[in-house]
Amino acid sequence: MSELHDTAKFAREASYIMASLGSDVKNKALANVALALRDSKEEIFAANKTDLEEAEKNALETPLIKRLKFNEDKLNDVISGIESLIDLEDPVGKVTLRTTLDDGLELTRVTCPIGVIGVIFESRPDALVQIASLCIKSGNAVFLKGGSEAINTNKALAAVISKAGVDAGLPEGWLNLLTLRSEIADMLKLDEYIDLIIPRGSNSFVQYIMQNTNIAVLGHADGVCHTYIDSEADTDLAIKVALDAKTQYVSVCNATETFLVNEALKDSFLPGFIKALQDAGVEVFGDDYVSETFGVNKAEEWHHEYLAMKCSVKIVKDIDEAIAHINHYGSGHTDAIITANKASAERFMTMVDSGSVLVNCSTRFADGFRYGFGAEVGIATSKIHARGPVGLEGLVSYKYRLVGNGDIVGPYCDGSKKFKHIHHEI
Structure with a gap:
């Protein structure tokens, strides 16, 4: 088995713990990340300077260099995003449906994390911070693969954020950074452990991802x-x-x-x-x-x-x-x-x-932060299951919980009992 396979298996175990964390732990982790980013800024800026020098040496286009830059302004922006996430309601554990099927038989639909998410994004180091922060708040484990132009900045950011999260009570393995392009193809095969892929890039790139994986894909295509x-x-x-x-x-x-x-x-x-x-x-x-x-x-x-x-x-x-x-x-x-x-x-x-x-x-x-979502993992141009700026609500699914008292289906099939299906306001 590949090392990435073992990492994904570990991330799956971490995702179960992430799903069980209370709002207090997740908010503490976010606050810890914001503090750690501020404390580690010189190390992060130095890593970004290395990436920028390499980009200029390779004659990277000016718009891409602007995206790549991670300076004091970008740091302030991502920290503001983290602080706004802390103030937002926890998206996990919200009851969105409540129905009495029959006396003593109660059905609820409750939001829950998706599980393990893989995000492939462009050369924007600030995107790494936004995605990781959203995954903390929504209780998901995450794989991150940024553009190779930002490899040093991404390594520095991921190390700081991962440790700050673990120090605040998140499980080891909640955040994983991929650094090689070849790892994308390997990640696409891990449908046993990864629940959702979010690719950010051109339409052709998104189509490539969709055609080469059995994992659900939330497409973020080009912005025309x-x-x-x-x-x-x-x-x-x-x-x-x-x-x-x-x-x-x-x-x-x-x-x-x-x-x-x-x-x-x-x-x-x-x-x-x-x-x-x-x-x-x-x-x-x-x-x-x-x-x-x-x-x-x-x-x-x-x-x-x-x-x-x-x-x-x-x-x-x-x-x-x-x-x-x-x-x-x-x-x-x-x-x-x-x-x-x-x-x-x-x-x-x-x-x-x-x-x-x-x-x-x-x-x-049209931006997750400006819409009041705290941040975004991307802007989905598909229609299922999330669309537009994908914030916290786009990173949760739901499960149905049914609580009874020895109830069986037989009487409803032979007609001796009938469902009441009383729908309650939430």
Whole structure:
């Protein structure tokens, strides 16, 4: 048997203990992690500096280097996320259904941890902290595989977080870091011990994972996000929101990549909008009209995640064409409409098939921390069992508990007894 097989078996045993921990132990562990990260920051920053130097030596693209950087600001952000998790209600042990089947025969449905989760994520060390913290609060054991560019930072973070958790009462083996790409294929074979895989990356990568494992997969695909500017939009508001959605932080999956502009605005609004984007340093790609009118390069691919100071702009005749474009070319991540028409806003939110649909605000809001989830393990573009930013609720399942007193099925089958099925409010 491989070493990873033995590690997974150990993690499975740890998951049973994690599921039994009370809120006090989990919150103590989170507080301990926050403190340990602060105390170990110089060691972590030094490891990150090594990764950054190697990335620059290998000419890693600028957006990826921005994701890779773990500095004081990133540390403060992840610690704020941990502190907000502590304040959140424990997602485990919540009764979500209560039914009296018959006198003295009581059924409840109660939330419980998933068990052992494997998360494969990009070169963002802060993601490791967020995922580990969410797994503590939700009572799950976890395997973590980050991008190779962040290997030194991830090792430093995982060591600090694992020890801080164990020191606070978590079981040994609750957190496991994979460092080799070859270990991904090995992990995908461990369906006996791992309950859920969460891959974060391109759609092709997510599809590869799904096709090469018997483990359930919660897909986090690419973020081809749109903002549609309606004919009844407040144009000043539209420019403000659009610039934030594109430029506030470009190397993230919830940045807008394509702007759809209603054709009624092509003379009054579009010239100023294109100029505002270009003045902000954004390279614009356009459809035939935008390309010819404003002398910009033609957009060759509408399903495209730039992750850079680049965007596409397309003219659409109405809201229905905008919705059709988004549903065809989008990734089901996050899409927004800018409009003063409430009926149009409602139509957009109903018809666009995405995990997050927004009205008159930046797509950058689509985030677990900003939604009040504490943090997120990713943004799921699938529909089962969680969708959109996956926080604590996406990391728990449930079990049914039935308590009786010597009850048997026979009398209900021969008709001598009947179920009452009294449903109680929770």
